[in-house]
Amino acid sequence: MKKTTISMLIIFLVLSLCFPFSSFAASKMTLQEQIDKASKGDIIKIAEGEYDESIKINKPITLEGMGNVVIRSCSEQAVIQVKGKNVVLKHVKVEQCSKGDKTAGILVSGSGHHLENIAIQTNKFGIQLKDAENVTIQKTNIQGNHKGNGIDLWKSKDNTLQNNMINKALDGFYLEQSDANIIRNNTVQNSRYGMHLMFSDQCLLEGNTSQQNTSGLMLMEAKSTTIQRNDFSFNNENVHSQGMLLYHAYETDIVNNTFVSNRVGIFVEEAEKNQFQQNQLKGNFIGVQFLKSQNNQLSGNTFxxxxxxxxxxxSHHNSIEKNYWDSAQKLDIYGKGLSAIPYTADPFFLTLTADVPEYQIFFQAPGMVFLQKLLKSPKDALLIDNQPLMVMTTKQAETANSSGGIWMISAVMLIGSSILFWVGRKQQ
Incomplete structure (x- = not known):
């Protein structure tokens, strides 16, 4: 009996060394219990599995999913709330199934947080930042249902949002009263606005792709924004679609962006002192449109x-010069690569078809061209480039397919008008 007791004691001690009591306890803990127990700087490795709970993190710790980790909640609270400073969250999937109007997958406040490699399925908002700064959000994938914004910032500054993918959001990125944020190398599709900035100054939008949205970008009541090397294309399925809309925007630099197959490439309304340089505008119904805007500069762009x-x-006092227009008449007298024949963009056809859309079949028809020369538009509707470029730069030529698209449309319109003329003759 004594030997048996000693043997059992030895086995118990061995098991205790191999499997500490804390491990057994931890395995039974909820995520929130593990977070509450952790000390500053601790790393919590979340075991693979599904966790049906909302969690709050308010101390500088790291939560990292191991394998397929799903955190799910259908409550009115955010699935994950991050507060305080220097929280790291990565490698998890978040499912927000609440129907609450303002519920988010992840709600962030405080500073210095880092969110990475997170997949979010949400009924409303993906990630909300409120009074947050110096937060990095990268490599997240947000799937919505058009009822909330993908990444939403309110009074949050100096944050970096990069390499994220957002699909079917209300607005992919929505910023309000949020200055000096960086939005870089993200992709937004099938949303209302790909990016929507209001009352947010000194932001950088760089290298993003915003396609197949109602509008690629809306910039409103903002100044000193830099928008460069973005792709705003195929935003054309709504009567209000634009690649980019600037409304009451000031001192913005729009440089080296691509606008392809939008209803309107760039729409500038009541905006001043903005610069548009080295942009590619190809295959849009309207390349650029100014409405009640002045003191803007448009130069070095390709149409x-x-x-x-x-x-x-x-729109008055705008500087329009040294752009390439494929439909311009060109004559280089001095050998400087600039045409001596000014290019005038007359919206006669656009105005006519706005009243009678059926007239679009006469696009580039000889009679329509004659009427445009005969019935000139008002002077304030003309946009004149006094020194258009003779040729595209090498870089522009690589990305723009000169005029193949316009000739195809012209051919279709000419054939259509010819058929109508022939049918009319037969009926006489």
């Missing part, structure tokens, strides 16, 4: 294959 290159209404 190819647009149905209407440009329109200006009640």
């Amino acid at each position: 190819t294959g647009n149905v209407n290159d440009a329109q200006a209404i009640e």
Whole structure:
């Protein structure tokens, strides 16, 4: 009996050394219990599995999923709330199934947090930042249902949002009263606005792809924004679609972006002192449109294959020079690569078809061209480039397919008008 007791004691001690009591306890803990127990700087490795709970993190710790980790909640609270400073969250999947109007997958406040490699399925918002700064969000994948914004910032500054993918959001990125944020190398599709900035200054939008949205970008009541090397394309399925809309935007630099197959490539309304340089505008119904805007500069841009290159209404004192227009007449007298023949963008056809859309079948028909020369548009509707470029730069030529698209549209319109003329003759 004594030997048996001693043997059992030895076995118990061995098991205790191999499997500490804390491990057994931890395995039975909820995620929130593990977080509450952790000390500053601790790393919590979340075991693979599904966790049906909402969690709050308010201390500088790291939560890292191991394998397929799903954190799910259908409550009115965010699935994950991050507060305080220097929280790291990565390698998890978040499912937000609440129907609450303002519920988010992840709600962030505080500073210095880092969120990475997170997949979010949400009924409302993906990630919300409120009074947050110096937060990095990268490599997240957010799938919505058009009822909330993908990444939403309110009074949050100096944050970096990069390499994220957002699909079917209300707005992919929504910023309000949030200055000096960086939005870089993200992709937004099938949403209302790919990016929507309001009352947010000194932000950088760089290298993003915003396609197949109602509008690629909306910039409103913002200044000193830099928008460079983005792709705003195929935003054309709504009567209000634009690649980019600037409304009451000031001192913004729009440089080296691509606008392809949008209803309107760039729409500038009541905006001043903005610079548009080295942008590619190709295959849009309207390339660039100014409305009640002044003191803007448009130079070094390339317009190819647009149905209407440009329109200006009640817009004065804008500097339009040294752009390439594929439909311009060109004559280089001094050998400087600039045409001596000014290019004038007349919105006659656009104005006519706005009243009678059926007239679009006469696009580039000889009679329509004659009427445009005969019935000139008002002077304030003309946009004039006094020194258009003779040729595209090498870089522009690589990305723009000169005028193939416009000639194809012209051919279709000419064939259509010929058929109508022939049918009319037969009926006489």
